[in-house]
Amino acid sequence: MTDSPEVVVHRDTEVMAHATAARLLTALADAQAARGTASVVLTGGRNGNALLAALAASPAREAVDWSALDIWWGDERYLPDGDPDRNATQAQQALLGKVGVDPARVHAMPCSDGAFGADVAAAAAWYARELAAAAGPGAPHGAPAFDVLLLGVGPDTHVASLFPGHPGFAARDAAAVAVTAAPKPPPTRISLTVPAIRSARQVWLLAAGEDKADAVARAQAAPADGEVPAAAARGRERTLWLLDRTAAGTA
Numbered sequence: 001m002t003d004s005p006e007v008v009v010h011r012d013t014e015v016m017a018h019a020t021a022a023r024l025l026t027a028l029a030d031a032q033a034a035r036g037t038a039s040v041v042l043t044g045g046r047n048g049n050a051l052l053a054a055l056a057a058s059p060a061r062e063a064v065d066w067s068a069l070d071i072w073w074g075d076e077r078y079l080p081d082g083d084p085d086r087n088a089t090q091a092q093q094a095l096l097g098k099v100g101v102d103p104a105r106v107h108a109m110p111c112s113d114g115a116f117g118a119d120v121a122a123a124a125a126w127y128a129r130e131l132a133a134a135a136g137p138g139a140p141h142g143a144p145a146f147d148v149l150l151l152g153v154g155p156d157t158h159v160a161s162l163f164p165g166h167p168g169f170a171a172r173d174a175a176a177v178a179v180t181a182a183p184k185p186p187p188t189r190i191s192l193t194v195p196a197i198r199s200a201r202q203v204w205l206l207a208a209g210e211d212k213a214d215a216v217a218r219a220q221a222a223p224a225d226g227e228v229p230a231a232a233a234r235g236r237e238r239t240l241w242l243l244d245r246t247a248a249g250t251a
């Protein structure tokens with residue numbers, strides 16, 4: 001576990017999206033060169049989607065063997081399959097439908113009209129089992145050592161669907177948890193837990209805009225085990241904050 005998160009500040013959100021895309025392509029290509037395969041955890045939200053669009057537009061996108069990449073999500077809005085507000089739908093449109101992914105390696109979180117219906121707890125438990133199967137026996141908390149785990153950051157310091165003071169943030173027993181009555185709509189969600197996030201080799205936190213400056217400052221000042229979700233998001237090898245000037249408070 002790294003103790004000192006690193007911070008990179010970009011001039012604006014467009015530069016941030018393209019620079020992060022270049023950084024991610026390199027990290028995944030390096031992982032594939034070392035291990036033959038790679039894994040990434042995607043995030044929803046404005047910055048997550050801007051990154052996916054920048055990946056799709058990058059002339060270097062084929063540096064990654066998309067068929068040898070496992071794709072997971074940090075959280076999902078528990079909505080019907082294909083709903084435009086699902087993070088998986090947005091990722092499909094922005095990137096996954098444009099590159100040669102292996103559908104068997106695209107690990108979308110369940111939808112509300114799928115096998116589990118309204119039972120979001122059962123849906124989250126299924127995702128936790130998928131993660132544990134990928135992690136293999138003996139992995140702490142049943143979570144894989146993801147190569148790169150991406151997180152947006154909310155103005156309240158939430159990451160994935162882990163909100164401050166909300167029960168999901170305290171969940172430690174499994175890699176995924178059901179979230180109900182979330183303060184950000186829609187209220188029903190599935191999220192990776194803090195231990196699952198911390199099982200990643202690298203955690204990259206993306207934040208842009210003036211409305212994030214306070215959250216970024218609070219998260220960077222809080223202890224890693226505090227009641228501030230973004231501060232608890234640490235990678236085993238690297239924790240990287242990717243900001244624009246306004247979120248960094250340097251504009």
Ligand SMILES: O=C(O)[C@H](O)[C@@H](O)[C@H](O)[C@H](O)COP(=O)(O)O
Nearest residue numbers: 044045046047152153154159160
């Ligand atoms: O469901 C969601 O929207 C995300 O999973 C959430 O965690 C998001 O990443 C942050 O709220 C930041 O979102 P923005 O980048 O849009 O501010």
